[in-house]
Amino acid sequence: MKFLDTMPYKEKIARRAAKEIAPGEVINLGIGIPTLIPKYLSPDKAVFIHSENGILGMGSLCSPGTEDRNLIDAGGNYVTINKGASFFDSALSFALVRGGRLDVAFLGALEVSGKGDLANWIIPGKFSPGIGGGMELAQKARRLIVTTMHTDRKGRPKILKSCTLPLTAKECVNTIITELAVMDVGPEGLVVREIAEGVDVQELIEMTDARLLVPSCEIPRF
Amino acid sequence: MIDKRTSLEKAVENIRDGDCIMTGGFGVPGTPFVLIGAVLKKGASELTLIKNEANEDHMGVSKLIEAGRVRKLICSHLGLNATVIGMMNRGEIEVEFYPQGILAEKIRAGGAGLAGILTDIGIDTILMENKQCVEVDGQTVIIEPALRGDVALIHAAIADPFGNLVYEKSARNFNPLMATAANTVIAEVEKIVEVGALDPDSIHTPGAFVDHVVLIKEITQEYEILRHHAL
Numbered sequence: 001m002k003f004l005d006t007m008p009y010k011e012k013i014a015r016r017a018a019k020e021i022a023p024g025e026v027i028n029l030g031i032g033i034p035t036l037i038p039k040y041l042s043p044d045k046a047v048f049i050h051s052e053n054g055i056l057g058m059g060s061l062c063s064p065g066t067e068d069r070n071l072i073d074a075g076g077n078y079v080t081i082n083k084g085a086s087f088f089d090s091a092l093s094f095a096l097v098r099g100g101r102l103d104v105a106f107l108g109a110l111e112v113s114g115k116g117d118l119a120n121w122i123i124p125g126k127f128s129p130g131i132g133g134g135m136e137l138a139q140k141a142r143r144l145i146v147t148t149m150h151t152d153r154k155g156r157p158k159i160l161k162s163c164t165l166p167l168t169a170k171e172c173v174n175t176i177i178t179e180l181a182v183m184d185v186g187p188e189g190l191v192v193r194e195i196a197e198g199v200d201v202q203e204l205i206e207m208t209d210a211r212l213l214v215p216s217c218e219i220p221r222f
Numbered sequence: 223m224i225d226k227r228t229s230l231e232k233a234v235e236n237i238r239d240g241d242c243i244m245t246g247g248f249g250v251p252g253t254p255f256v257l258i259g260a261v262l263k264k265g266a267s268e269l270t271l272i273k274n275e276a277n278e279d280h281m282g283v284s285k286l287i288e289a290g291r292v293r294k295l296i297c298s299h300l301g302l303n304a305t306v307i308g309m310m311n312r313g314e315i316e317v318e319f320y321p322q323g324i325l326a327e328k329i330r331a332g333g334a335g336l337a338g339i340l341t342d343i344g345i346d347t348i349l350m351e352n353k354q355c356v357e358v359d360g361q362t363v364i365i366e367p368a369l370r371g372d373v374a375l376i377h378a379a380i381a382d383p384f385g386n387l388v389y390e391k392s393a394r395n396f397n398p399l400m401a402t403a404a405n406t407v408i409a410e411v412e413k414i415v416e417v418g419a420l421d422p423d424s425i426h427t428p429g430a431f432v433d434h435v436v437l438i439k440e441i442t443q444e445y446e447i448l449r450h451h452a453l
Contacts, residue, residue, distance in 0.1 A: 053248040070391040094323020130299030133322040170346040
């Protein structure tokens with residue numbers, strides 16, 4: 001199979017994900033696609049980005065030569081801070097998360113189920129770098145948005161009837177954004193809210209293992 | 223007033239084989255590289271190490287682990303350290319993972335003289351395996367015992383001789399928590415000011431928690447910018 005450059009798709013997902021954020025919200029961005037979101041956020045939205053290592057009000061990546069050795073994000077990248085930012089210890093950082101003050105968390109996924117279960121931290125025997133902050137973000141963010149490619153590198157669906165990998169958290173996902181669609185987890189299943197330009201509904205259904213609920217009205221495009 | 227300033231060698235002289243060592247830091251910021259170097263030089267082994275992560279390959283606590291000095295690592299993740307992940311997978315080191323904020327709370331509880339915490343984080347996941355649970359208000363929660371260390375290695379920006387500490391930016395992380403949760407607390411600091419010079423409102427760790435203050439002579443390369451994380 002030809003190697004596909006997934007970057008344009010990831011940018012598309014990040015751009016669409018940014019639209020989910022309301023002005024003034026407190027958000028956390030997981031590794032991978034979520035880290036692409038800030039460039040699609042307009043400054044007048046006054047969003048506060050939380051970083052697990054003890055920052056609220058994180059800015060952007062430092063331009064070369066402006067790095068501060070004491071100021072990184074949770075992935076180790078040198079970052080700036082915005083006006084109104086604060087620093088705190090790791091217990092307070094997660095008090096903010098578990099205590100319900102984090103409006104939205106964006107996380108990647110290895111698998112996500114139609115019921116909103118998320119698996120993204122371990123592939124037993126293959127990938128076990130630890131939990132980090134992911135479990136608390138998944139379980140306690142007021143809204144959890146999964147940003148992921150619709151299928152894995154081999155083209156297999158990542159959105160499943162039920163997850164096969166150990167869960168990060170059960171029934172925690174509110175919305176899934178992929179390069180093909182925006183889907184909300186509802187009581188009856190996954191509801192297709194938007195569909196990407198050039199994608200037809202049948203194609204979307206075929207690339208999704210979980211059952212999709214497709215409204216009979218015209219579905220907005222993104 | 224007790225003057226807690228001491229030499230690097232004297233500060234670490236009582237660290238023994240088999241000790242449990244808590245180490246501050248999240249990546250480079252807040253990692254006490256000089257104290258870690260002194261522990262490595264001293265030769266203590268069979269250590270239990272508690273740290274958010276294991277630094278990156280061949281840096282900080284990773285040097286202790288790679289030298290075979292650490293029997294068990296208690297941490298939150300190892301995503302940036304393939305060497306230690308490899309050692310874990312080959313069974314060369316025992317690793318215990320906790321969700322990051324739960325690790326922080328276990329340490330905070332240890333420092334606060336509490337036996338443990340109750341949490342619903344990890345419910346309905348494999349994290350529940352072999353954990354003691356209890357019902358609170360009709361909800362099942364996990365009992366997570368508190369963590370304490372024999373020694374805590376702390377990095378702070380400024381101290382006074384009493385041991386009042388001030389951290390800088392994202393170098394705070396686990397440091398103030400660990401500074402409360404060990405029998406001996408050693409702080410390496412970048413600057414020492416006289417007692418009374420720090421604004422009481424801006425002190426992050428009160429001196430009562432700190433046993434030894436070590437002034438680091440220079441900000442060596444290991445504290446500096448990691449080029450592979452810069453644009």
